[in-house]
Amino acid sequence: MTIVPQETDLNILIVEDNRDDVDLLMYRLRKSFKSVSYTHVSTLEQYLEAVRHLANGKLDRTSYNIIISDWAVPGYDGFVALQALQDVDETIPFIVVSGTIGEPTAVALIKAGAYDFVLKDQSAHLPYIITKALEWADQRRIEQEQRRQIEMQTKALSCSPIAMAILDNEGTFEWINPAYEVLTGWTLAELKGHPLWE
Missing domain, CATH: 3.40.50.2300 (Response regulator)
Incomplete structure (x- = not known):
């Protein structure tokens, strides 16, 4: 402005x-x-x-x-x-x-x-x-x-009981919420930088 x-x-x-x-x-x-x-x-x-x-x-x-x-x-x-x-x-x-x-x-x-x-x-x-x-x-x-806004959205996604993941344009893991960890047993540290198809 x-x-x-x-x-x-x-x-x-x-x-x-x-x-x-x-x-x-x-x-x-x-x-x-x-x-x-x-x-x-x-x-x-x-x-x-x-x-x-x-x-x-x-x-x-x-x-x-x-x-x-x-x-x-x-x-x-x-x-x-x-x-x-x-x-x-x-x-x-x-x-x-x-x-x-x-x-x-x-x-x-x-x-x-x-x-x-x-x-x-x-x-x-x-x-x-x-x-x-x-x-x-x-x-x-x-x-x-x-x-x-980003902090609120991050909290909302983190608290969701639905498993969610954010991937980059090449299908590589950027972020997952706790529900995703519970469902799959994989942590963000283990998945980050790896493609979904692996």
Whole structure:
């Protein structure tokens, strides 16, 4: 799905201790997106409380579709904040906007799961980065749903009392369910890679 900024509603959780930076950020984003609403927190405790509300279902999980965090907030740890978010929802992009973050720290954050980082003096690029982050989030949600469907189908097939086997295009065993093992006495380890006619 292609995200069009002028048609996109943003609801952002912002972690920032400088109110002027929040106002500047909102000014930039409101020029690019259809509508922008936000919640502003300035401490790690306030941030964790907002994330706990997501975990407890007090807020709709889609209520924040992006998190923008400064790095240099007193008493705040971006790695702790990122992990707290991932424990609740891995599809909400976490973007660091900072004037003080060094490249090694930025790379470590991205490796830990942050979507991206932007230097404050380059924040004009933020609307483009947010657009790409929202597309990434949509794709992650689709992939998660596909994984859930596969897991449910696998459980259903595994629990079925009917013997079932999955073969590849050449008739070679790929998978069998427990009922197949009971009926034939063969295990998947014994059959996998062997053709049915053997």
